[in-house]
Amino acid sequence: KRAKCIYDVDKSEVTCKCDDEDYYYENEKCNKKCIQDTDCKNGGKCNMETGLCICKTQTSGGECENIEGCDFLNCLEKSAKCIYDIDKSEATCKCDDENSYYENEKCNILRNVSNEELIDKLSLPDNTVPEWSFTAFPCHTVAVERTLKLVTEAAFQECGCDVSAALKLEMSS
Secondary structure, three states: OOOEEEEEEEEEEEEEEOOOOOOOOOOOOEEOOOOOOOHHOOOOOOOOOOOOEEEEOOOEOOOOOOOOOHHHHHHHHHHEEEEOOOOOOOEEEOOOOOOOOEEEOEEEEOOOOHHHHHOOOOOOOOOOOOOOOOHHHOOHHHHHHHHOOOOOOOHHHOOOOOOOOOEEOOOOO
């Protein structure tokens, strides 16, 4: 889109305005105004009156598309990309390989885990092992089959299952 710029001699400054009123001028270009929250990225909210996105912490840009902190994380060197975690309001890395998860500043490969190995890693308060099969469990997911890392109380709660808070997964390398 095109803009008209006017130089104010008294103030010694240039003011620019886009020809199309659905756009605003910023960073030497015309940017489309938002009309709903989904026009703003990374959890930003659209101010319906001004048409400008109100960005969350550590994001910036006309559409909140810039994530601050990505340079510091060096995600590309770790086979990952920088994304914005809306819940935590911060930049984080997401592994390029869908069979990996990001933890301790690196991508860790998920591995196939047998039902027996999963049960072997469970610890109940009375040191007994539950007599049930992960693959027969109603909330059975690929993630449960593939990794000990994702078999946590939180993962069960996320899929809507009622799991005792006492059930804990003890990880070992």
